[in-house]
Amino acid sequence: MTTIPVQYYLVVAAALFCIGLAISITKRHFIGMLLGIELMLNAVNINLVAFGRHDPERLSGQLFALFVIVVAAAEVTVALAIILRVYGRFKTVDPDKVNELKQ
């Protein structure tokens, strides 16, 4: 069984991270930014799993990736609740238009 070198995973993860970064910068929508953040978290997880492949006894990388997934789930729920509140108050989802704490 031929195994893929770890650099290939790292390059793919770097590309995915940069795409996620560009998404969260360019999108003019709160949820678009969240999509970019999710892609960035996935890219980091690919790195962790690729390095954790060389640690079959303790699997530290995979455990760390598991905790990253848990934190990502918690983050998305709270972020969506906040976005819904902001939308209910300001009637907009453009981050540039939400520039006041109180309206």
Place this chain on the structure above:
Amino acid sequence: MEAIIFYIFSALTLAAGLFILFSKNLIYGAFALFLAFLGVAALYVLAGADFLAVSQIMIYVGGILVLLIFGIMLTQKKEKSDDSTRHNRVEVPITRKIWGYLTGIGLFGLLVKVILSSNFRMAGEEMSTKSTIKTIGVELMTSHLLPFEIAAILLLVALIGAAYLALNRNPTA
């Protein structure tokens, strides 16, 4: 054979990411994110992380993506207005796009340069083909017990906080 599958799923993931970047409609973006998550799960399998791949599909596709699509649908609104006396707004968000693409491409160039110039010497053994579920379970219950409990508390706090924030949508009523 394995390399070909790796290339196919990498291309699928990156193409889905680029589609999200260039698509105007966020719903299409969310469905492309579905493809990206599946591609990442396939990469996990190729790296020998079977449990993590199944968790990825269940949590991301089954939970997070559904939540995101709910959020997109709840915050959609009509951009057009019937008021004919208003001036037409022409949005030119060009600087944000240019800076976003420049940041992404620049960081990618930097990261690839670092990765290709580095020389990793792996200390441990390469993973064999056995399943990782037993090891993950034992590690979670022995040496990673405290982070496990903290993750449980974090999820509970996030649940209560999200429910409290999403309740009471109209404070004047």
